[in-house]
Amino acid sequence: MKKNDSGKEKNVTKQQKKIQDAFKYKREVEIIPAKVSDLSIQKKRVAAYCRVSTYAEAQSGSFELQIQSYKEKILLNPEWEFVGIYADRGASGTTIKKREHFNRMLNDCRLNKIDLIIVKSISRFSRNVLDFISITRELKALPNPVGVFIEDLNINTLDTTSETSLLMLSIVAQAESEQKSEAITWSIIERFKKGLPIIPTHNFLGFTKDRFGKVVIEESEAEIVRFIYKNFLEGVRAVDIASLLNEANIPTASGNQWKSSSIYRVLRNEKYFGLVIMQKTYTVDCFSHKKKINRGEKPKYLLRNGLPAIVSEDEWNLVQELLLNPRKGFKKKAVKNIEKPRIFVSTIKSGVFKGFIVIDAKWSKEDVAEVLSKGEHQQ
Incomplete structure (x- = not known):
């Protein structure tokens, strides 16, 4: 037993005793040096x-x-x-x-x-x-x-x-990234409040941008949009409209084959009658970059007549009614008598070759001459 400063006795544990003895009675310990790794001798990659x-x-x-x-x-x-x-x-x-x-x-x-x-x-x-x-x-x-x-x-x-x-x-x-993300988001929202939407057109069927950056109608693509709306209103199913466009070798705006889902996306897009809804989606955070559909969590901003209309508002509203209740009022129309678009002229919308026409290898000389003459008249 050992007394501490206050006069009370204090127990010395076995571990404490061992450590005290190790310092009191020194032992001979042989140290084996660590091996030098070959990597330290070789050049560092x-x-x-x-x-x-x-x-x-x-x-x-x-x-x-x-x-x-x-x-x-x-x-x-x-x-x-x-x-x-x-x-x-x-x-x-x-x-x-x-x-x-x-x-x-x-x-x-x-x-x-x-x-x-x-x-x-x-x-x-x-x-x-x-x-x-x-x-x-x-x-x-x-x-x-x-x-x-x-x-x-x-x-x-x-x-x-x-x-x-x-x-x-x-x-x-x-923190710098978070601040930068907040600043960018703020500037975008301020643009929306002032009626300045951000509308990329490179994958937007029916629209392109002129040399001043203004969104304008791309007439050859707009004809496809009108074709989709007209036939759907006349009772043609989305799957049949997709088949007609594929048979005519007309691609989607992203260059893919048409499906029912891509037809429905065109039919539901309010921009085709000129209405622009801003902040339809929002980014959750600047790290995951995950986008969510805005179901009321954030404000939305509506700009009427924000784009030149390809279809009328009445046509668009009627299409929405049919999409909600497809059996209402219209009989399904057979597709065998529907005239398919004969020539679709695809124009490059962005990059170095913006404005150039894509010539289809299946076109005849007459078709090419017709397309080029239309291009000259448009200029």
């Missing part, structure tokens, strides 16, 4: 990861500069072996799902092809805290641990003291 979030011309220079700088940096280091540059362009840093080269790089790490990854900053690697921590921990736990060197911080994730600092900095990167 190094890769670099680069990313920009858009295809904008302003970012293309930054993207190429990253690629060339890292390639030169790795090749000039005599202790490094160049594995490659993994680069994603037009990819968000808030998720890894759509980053093809990033995922290929991680897989090469798992296959023991990489020892070190160089990246410009945490935000280039990931703006999602959970992704950043889980990935760096996975790489650290591999049989051959892989480090991520954050260049602007001069930190390697394999350093034992780095994780706390990197966690705090990745939280900052995530």
Whole structure:
């Protein structure tokens, strides 16, 4: 028994006694040094990861500069072996799902092809805290641990003291993404409030944009929209309308075969009589990028006569009645006597060849001449 400062007795446990004896009666302990790994003698296999979030011309220079700088940096280091540059362009840093080269790089790490990854900053690697921590921990736990060197911080994730600092900095990167997402959402909503909709037309049947960016009717496609509405109102089933269009070799706006579902999408789209409903969907968060149908969770904004009408409002309303109650008032019409559209002229709506006509190889010389003459008159 041993007395403490207050005069009370205190029990000494067996573990305490052992430790006290180990320091009091020193023992001879032979230390066997750790084996030096062959990997430390070999050159370190190094890769670099680069990313920009858009295809904008302003970012293309930054993207190429990253690629060339890292390639030169790795090749000039005599202790490094160049594995490659993994680069994603037009990819968000808030998720890894759509980053093809990033995922290929991680897989090469798992296959023991990489020892070190160089990246410009945490935000280039990931703006999602959970992704950043889980990935760096996975790489650290591999049989051959892989480090991520954050260049602007001069930190390697394999350093034992780095994780706390990197966690705090990745939280900052995530917060920046959240603020940027909120700012973009705010600007879009303000546009909606002022009656300025965002209407992409590259996959929108019946519409295109002129050289000033104004949405205008693409007449050859508008004829297909009118064909769909006219025949549906006359009692032709959606599946039969789809078959007629496929037989006439007329593709959907995205270049696919027509189905009943694609016919119904045209029939339900209020934009065809000029009504634009904004914020029909909304993004849940900036990390999952998941979109949900707006069922009243967010405000909607209606702009009447926001587009030139292809069909009348009365036609559209009548179609909606039939869609709700298809047996009401109309007999199903046989399709054998329906005249199919003879020539469909597809025009490229975006990119370098915007405005060019796509010539169908099945057209006769007369058909081509007819199409070209129509194009000249339209100019």
